[in-house]
Amino acid sequence: MPRVEIYDTTLRDGNQGEGISLSAKDKVKIALRLDELGFHYIEGGWPGSNPKDLRFFELIREHQLKNAHICAFGSTRKSGVAADRDENLQQIIRSNVQVATIFGKTWDFHVRHALLTTLEDNLQMIEESVAYLKQQGMEVFYDAEHFFDGFAANPEYSLATLQAAEKGGAARIILCDTNGGRLPNEIFDMVSAVKESLDVPLGVHCHNDGELAVANSLAAVQAGAIQVQGTINGYGERCGNANLCSIIPNLAFKCQLPSIPEQSLAELTELSRFVSELANMHPMNNQPYVGGSAFAHKAGVHVNALLKNPHTYEHVEPEMVGNRRRVLVSDQSGLSNLLYKYQELDLGLGLDKEANRRLLEELKELENQGYQFEGAEGSFELRLRKAFHGYQEPFSLENLKILIEVRDGTVYSEAIIKINVNGQVVHTAAEGNGPVNALDNALRKALEGFYPEISGMQLNDYKVRVLDEKDGTGAVVRVLVETGDGHCSWGTVGVSPNIIEASWEALVDSIAYGLLRQENKDDIDTQKIITGVFRGKC
Template identity: 60%
Template sequence: MATNVKIFDTTLRDGTQGEGISLSVEDKMKIARKLDSLGVHYIEGGWPGSNNKDIEFFTRVSELQLKNAKVTAFGSTRRKDTLPENDMNLNRILEVGVPVATIFGKSWDFHVFQAIQTTLEENLAMIYDSVRYLKSKGLEVIYDAEHFFDGFKNNRDYALQTIKKAEEAGADWIVLCDTNGGSLPHEITEIVTVVKQTVAAPIGIHAHNDCELGVANSLAAVAAGATQVQGTINGYGERCGNGNLCSIIPNLQLKMNYSCISAEQLQSLASVARYVSEIANMHMPMNQPYVGSAAFAHKGGIHVSAILRNSSTYEHITPELVGNKQRVLVSELAGQSNLVFKAQELGLDFDNDNQQTKQLIEQIKEMEHQGYQFEGADASLELLIRNAYGKLEEAFKVESFKILMFKNENQPVVTEAIVKLNVQGETVYNAAEGNGPVNALDNALRKCLQQHYPALQNIHLSDYKVRVLDEKDTTAAKVRVLIESTDFNNSWSTVGVSDNVIEASWDALIDSIRYALLGKPKVELHVEEQRERLGLVNH
């Protein structure tokens, strides 16, 4: 039977310390609901002693009626030379009414002398008194031993004394923190092994990613006996981030035979990762393991030919286990197998020697020579393929658009777009302002379409990139615009190329809306069905 490992998510606390991340109370509520559905065991909501926003979150989190996760509040041990019952931070944890408290204390003698400027004996008393006080109030207490690995390397005996004091006081968990993120996996293994021989309380690991070893160190700790892992979704966190739960959980569960969450919950991992990145307004790296859009993407024709026969040739797991999917990219490097796969995925029936297929490959290669990039714009590619095979029904036709920009002295620039469409035989004409030409065009386009297609109100642009293709032509250079759109459940990318940045943006924007209006569910075949239709069934 697989050993259980408890997952402790600190996205709402440690994750928000990452540069560029700021979550409102509503944001934190939405993410907490998602984390609970994922099946994490603990959600660290914040530090109620530090700000009013976290206090409001703890006040409201009971509204969510979480089914799987316990909510925990974060804080420090009591201040030096202070009784725990008089310590504001400890009492704030009690006031917010959580069932679990997570408090940190110093394990490194260097920090005791330099950071809190007290004696080694007083630091031990601070740890013992704080844990004992919270336990006396009926809370589950998780003790985070800050800088434990650095402390152990510098003064082994004292670092071990600190966690033994927490255990003596009744701590339910002892979590070893690699706070500076500077330890190596073999060091983690050796030190956790010693700790397991020193204390009887269950052990956890809290790894930072400063050496890009947050995931590896977390796995090493579990292999050495830790049964709780702390981390964040997408690895968000201070400096280089925390251990990435989106890699830690599937590695533990699919590779190391530990039990963290149910198989059904694991299948939601990719969608949770995307959801959190959207709420945090952070771009999610496409090459992120397990959950990134490129994690199971194939570009080279030889690779694609192989995965059509057996996906295990170039995939280490079945993508659907983590809620991801296999993707085949079409580009100037693509062979016929790539396009056959994409067309079959869309339910378009043709044989490998179809002349239309060959013509489409040449068209795509020529367009990429001009600057298009379809490997990063699946939605534009799908529209192109559907159109080539007569399977694209136009939801609307563009008749014209116009952009006006004006500026008064000491006033910001005002941009207005006027769009004229033919929608279902009706001429629709609308104008809208925006904070730039693309935003104004987007707003005007939606005003024209939302009466006929109200679902568009749930779709928004999540990313916009412009790349100059011919720098030597300076301001007359051709540009490529990539737009990413989302409805929170799905995301898609479109591309436009022109020597006019507005036209390139408009083309990408139009593709985005047309793709959104294709209708759900689109015709898609499972991998096995694709192989069967191509005569590549495994025996």
Template identity: 50%
Template sequence: MARIQLYDTTLRDGSQGEGVNFSLQDKLLITQKLDEIGLDIIEGGYPLSNPKDAEYFQRVRDLPLKHAKISAFGMTRRKGVTADQDTGMLALRDARTPCCTVVGKTWDLHVFEVLRVDEAENLAMIRDSVAFLAAEGRHVIYDAEHFFDGFKANPEFALKTLRAAADSGAALLCLCDTNGGTMPEEVAAAVNAVRKELSTPLGIHCHNDCELAVANSLIAVDCGAIQVQGTINGIGERCGNVDLVSVAANLALKKHHEVLKPNGIVHLTELSRYVYEIANLQLRPGQPFVGSSAFAHKGGMHVHAVNRLARSYEHIPPETVGNERKVLVSELSGRSNIIAKTTKYRIAEDDQLMRNILERVQDLENIGYQFEAAEGSFDLLVRKEAGLYTPKFQRLHYRVGVVTEESQVPVTEATVKLRVGDDVEHVVAEGDGPINALDTAVRRALLRFYPSLEQMHLVDYKVRVINSAEGTAARVRVVIESRDEHDTWSTVGVSENVIEASWLALVDSVEYKLFKDEGLPD
């Protein structure tokens, strides 16, 4: 099958999404990552819009890109101004990128009501802009804004705008579903109609307002489009753009097109999470192909089948896109889930132990525990039920106090008394809050006995009210995520007292770290 170009506009269109704000350094880092995986064209921004984008086009020239071409984005010349006198055109020229992407009006509604020019001037704006940049030696991509709405309203008018761009030297015409409201069959009909009229290569640029952006992009490729424009993780204005991660995976694994670099598909999960991290956005667990739950199995029947034949409940092997399978343990679990999660302990043949573990999980979940995202606590539960657990330390007591001084700034102090073997440690520590103070005190008390705790850090803390109808007496569930130089793990605690729930999760986290460092029992 043919190679399909992937054109990334994360740095421009994606940055228009709510809560997305890339620094100059962010943009340069993402550019390098996109190049490494094999994106074909990277749209860096609009050089006239702000100083950051203008500087990006200067700095990006120094990056040792091995595959991707950089494109500068801009609009057609203004009405009544020649292209060589238009500041936007000159900014595109001076960006010195190998590609330039020019967006023009395709929908007669926009031409007459928004731009307020006649048809002849709109066509002249398109022709002049494309011709000016083509004469400068640029690979010009013409983005036909609102193409599908324009084609539905006045197909003759819309086709004239495309022909104006093609006749003036556009290397590719990109059909844009700017409002994101077009159905797949409408995309197919429009792309086929354009291909009958014009021989210039076509691209597709879809927004996701009807959650059809991936479907619309794929059907456009089926109808002959050779380029898909989109963003990593689908970030963008309103409901976002098409997710290039899903597009790449579908084109390569389902449609058998060539995309990215060889073996680039296996790095999709890494790329997705890298962009989430740089953008400071929350990962979507259920994101197709690359989400943390994309290959998660919870029902006992599902896990039983997956253990025997993975493809019975998975459309692709997760490692194909750099992801991994996850077996969840909950009250819905069966014996297969427990077996899958306890393989390292070699206890699968002990039917009674399997039942005991499952019953314990169900009892604890009945009072608010949840082990799906608390593998550290589940591991300790298995050890306890299997008789493989000896506590690393004993809590004698703890106390947490908050004092507001004259400055009105609260000061939190935690006192912890622990026993390790025959030794008793009594430690006081301050923190930014009760949990931070407790965490500091526990480490301080245990570090002499367990130096490896120096490498352990808490990275996330979540509190969830379980039975909110009980008001202030409601139980809360606390999940703590921790990491060391090798791993990340989560633990859980439940109590009517948020500090006690936090203590339970914190103790599990410390003990899991210590057991993990010891390795598997003999």
């Protein structure tokens, strides 16, 4: 069975996405991870465009890659400049890589209005640039920029540009949907037509401006392309590039076509999150296959069917791509959602339908008041354990006072709390850069003598949502807190017309749940942590 080559351009095209700026060291880390997973080609950047890309090519030479070839990107020679004197081509050679990927103009409109040269001159630029790099001992991939738009406008000339690259000795010709506006049937037809006219193996490079980059890439493969270019998480210019985190499993599971090694498929979710972390981008929950919501189920009817057979509402098993199934609890939940949670949390609870129904109604009423347990499963588990498992809170509040003082134009916040820990009353105070920060500091100060592990817990995120804007400053607010311990993170929630009360509720749950995790750590195996017995993101 033929293997589809995976060409990753996250380090170059993905880095052009808005809000993304990978350092040279970040690029090396990503390249090493891609190599480890068996990616075939990794485009490191454009060495003639900026010092950061030059630095990457210097750093990556210090590593011996096992699977991937590093590619340097650039353009064909400039009009009127000989290939051996073109600085861009010289920079590609100096990058000391085995594979050069150069792009050229395929659309006659671009040749006349962007390059400002003749159609014949453009053909010579393509052929001579490819031939020169090949003479230097490099494998040359030719990216036919704007190919599909150019082919639709002037198929004879677009095909002539590809033939020029073939004549120059290109090892692959990559057909690019640079503007991202073509449809899958158009891609299929045009790739099929080109395949009949060329002997060089074809690849495809699609952008996502029509939300079709993945579909277009698959259509190209079905028409005969053997290489797919794309980025992790679909990062890239404008609306992004074809998302390799979707393309790779689609090739494997839907098209029965191998690409990266089969064992690497289960690493895709981790890879997606690893790259988003280095890119300083929030993971996209609704991303197919690897997103946090890809296998999340909310409706009671769906969960009822899942308990009987997961295939009723899942097109593949989440573990195949390293993801996990999640069942959410909300006002749309049924008893099946609670049953699933009992099993997932390994609580060993009896199925008293009437008690379950009362708890379900209570949860739905809390959702009606503004609670949201989808992003606060720590708070949900605490409620479940309180209701059925004899859970006792590790401390209780006796008194709380917040002081706000404006002094010399500066606002000072202080929290004074009195809490009861196993019958011992602790009375303490702490300052902070705001009332919630002061509250958090005071709570930790009071508890760390009893629970030293609290020092390892840190607040990762704090969100406030006004639930009914028309009530103005008197509106009910929902506070969502995310806390982590360096291994996992968990969410908790508080709701009140008073933002301090809502914050306190979320903070208390965050620490109580963290202590619960520590208390039960020895009683659960690592695999259960990973797959979500404790509902944090691990």
